[in-house]
Amino acid sequence: MNALLVLFDLVLLAGIVGVAWRCLASTDLFRAVVLFITFGLLLALAWVRLEAPDIALAEAAIGAGITGALLLVTLERLRSIMAERRSGRPHSPPPDPTGPHALLRALHDPLPEHRTFLPALSFALVVGGLLVTALWHQPQSVGLEPVVDAHMDVSGVDHPITAVLLNFRAYDTFLELAIVLIALLGAWSLGRHDLIPARPAPGPILPGTLRLLVPVAVVTGVYVLWAGSHAPGGAFQAGAILGAAGILLVLARPRQLPMAPAGPLRLGISAGVALFLLVGLYGLAAGHGFLGYAEAWAYPLIILIEVAATLSIALTLVALFVAGRPAGDDT
Amino acid sequence: MSLFYLAAALFLLGTILLGLVRVLRGPGSGDRMLAAQLFGTTGVTILLLLSLALEASALVDVALVFALLAVVAAVAFVRQHGLPEPPDTPIHRQPPDTPGPERHHDDR
Numbered sequence: 001m002n003a004l005l006v007l008f009d010l011v012l013l014a015g016i017v018g019v020a021w022r023c024l025a026s027t028d029l030f031r032a033v034v035l036f037i038t039f040g041l042l043l044a045l046a047w048v049r050l051e052a053p054d055i056a057l058a059e060a061a062i063g064a065g066i067t068g069a070l071l072l073v074t075l076e077r078l079r080s081i082m083a084e085r086r087s088g089r090p091h092s093p094p095p096d097p098t099g100p101h102a103l104l105r106a107l108h109d110p111l112p113e114h115r116t117f118l119p120a121l122s123f124a125l126v127v128g129g130l131l132v133t134a135l136w137h138q139p140q141s142v143g144l145e146p147v148v149d150a151h152m153d154v155s156g157v158d159h160p161i162t163a164v165l166l167n168f169r170a171y172d173t174f175l176e177l178a179i180v181l182i183a184l185l186g187a188w189s190l191g192r193h194d195l196i197p198a199r200p201a202p203g204p205i206l207p208g209t210l211r212l213l214v215p216v217a218v219v220t221g222v223y224v225l226w227a228g229s230h231a232p233g234g235a236f237q238a239g240a241i242l243g244a245a246g247i248l249l250v251l252a253r254p255r256q257l258p259m260a261p262a263g264p265l266r267l268g269i270s271a272g273v274a275l276f277l278l279v280g281l282y283g284l285a286a287g288h289g290f291l292g293y294a295e296a297w298a299y300p301l302i303i304l305i306e307v308a309a310t311l312s313i314a315l316t317l318v319a320l321f322v323a324g325r326p327a328g329d330d331t
Numbered sequence: 332m333s334l335f336y337l338a339a340a341l342f343l344l345g346t347i348l349l350g351l352v353r354v355l356r357g358p359g360s361g362d363r364m365l366a367a368q369l370f371g372t373t374g375v376t377i378l379l380l381l382s383l384a385l386e387a388s389a390l391v392d393v394a395l396v397f398a399l400l401a402v403v404a405a406v407a408f409v410r411q412h413g414l415p416e417p418p419d420t421p422i423h424r425q426p427p428d429t430p431g432p433e434r435h436h437d438d439r
Contacts (some may be wrong), residue, residue, distance in 0.1 A: 004334065007341060014348075015351075022355060038351070053392075056393045065401065068404030072404065150430060206406070206409065210406075227392065233392065248402070249404055270336050305370050
């Protein structure tokens with residue numbers, strides 16, 4: 001049994017390294033995207049083997065589902081932009097090598113290999129050396145697991161990871177939610193983009209699939225959120241699943257839907273951070289410290305924060321996917 | 332019995348690595364995408380087998396999420412390559428001076 005497990009891990013590791021290599025070395029961008037989707041799948045299996053089912057759940061939702069669709073749509077946009085650039089302006093002056101589109105061009109016309117080999121090799125050596133040095137001096141310790149286990153009875157939940165994320169180290173999770181919000185603000189500050197066009201589906205398969213899948217995805221998202229209090233799951237995973245359901249709707253809508261009204265959208269997107277901050281300030285005022293809870297209130301407060309965070313993460317993922325500010329608030 | 336489950340999972344992992352040939356060789360986009368979709372199905376099975384072999388029931392949830400969300404990439408692919416394109420989609424742009432209610436030009 002153990003030898004078989006070791007063999008499984010070795011094959012998995014070889015697969016991950018091989019797929020990552022082919023993904024980075026591929027000159028065909030579509031092939032690279034498909035390899036990246038495969039990479040996400042193998043990575044989720046690796047998290048399972050590292051006994052981190054929480055991260056495997058997040059990787060399954062984000063890596064296998066959302067990132068693949070995001071990269072495919074990005075590729076579609078990139079192609080149409082490049083085609084227009086090549087056909088539209090044949091006599092345009094030579095482009096500025098440091099201009100905002102230099103990165104876009106570099107993707108399509110990469111430097112010759114002999115010019116990138118030495119920098120790439122030295123970069124890999126430096127990063128590899130740093131990693132080896134860091135791991136070499138890793139102190140032998142059991143980590144914080146006994147401390148967490150000893151305090152599980154005051155955390156308000158039964159799953160140690162949720163206890164760490166939303167009680168013992170709530171500060172980290174609060175800042176993570178803030179980073180997600182800031183990422184969206186960054187995307188919005190780049191201006192507005194054309195929506196992915198709506199296309200009517202020829203035939204019953206796509207609408208039928210959606211009609212079956214989206215409700216199941218919503219139920220699964222709520223289930224994963226609920227499971228977070230006693231088993232792997234929680235707000236980030238549930239938000240990713242609900243966000244994927246939203247992305248499915250955006251991708252496959254047969255006709256233009258009205259845009260979400262800007263006010264409620266902004267309220268929903270910031271609800272997680274806002275509620276977390278309010279609860280944290282209340283804890284400060286009530287004498288439990290910033291982001292501390294009274295023991296009796298820990299469970300309902302954690303659930304409240306997780307529900308708001310799930311809503312915000314799902315909305316943020318869909319908004320990031322659509323990319324660009326909602327219409328009608330340029331003031 | 333868990334030995335059998337583990338051996339089956341290892342075999343399925345081997346089929347994924349074998350299927351990578353289709354992703355690398357293609358020749359068409361559809362071949363590559365379909366191979367990745369089949370990897371998703373295989374991944375669900377591997378997760379279910381591992382959950383039995385390692386007695387970790389949480390892996391069933393991971394398999395469920397996988398089975399649900401592998402379709403997102405397929406839908407993104409199908410709407411690019413499988414659907415007819417209406418003539419006036421903003422992504423296939425008209426000349427920049429065509430007025431349009433929903434179109435915004437940042438750098439042109």
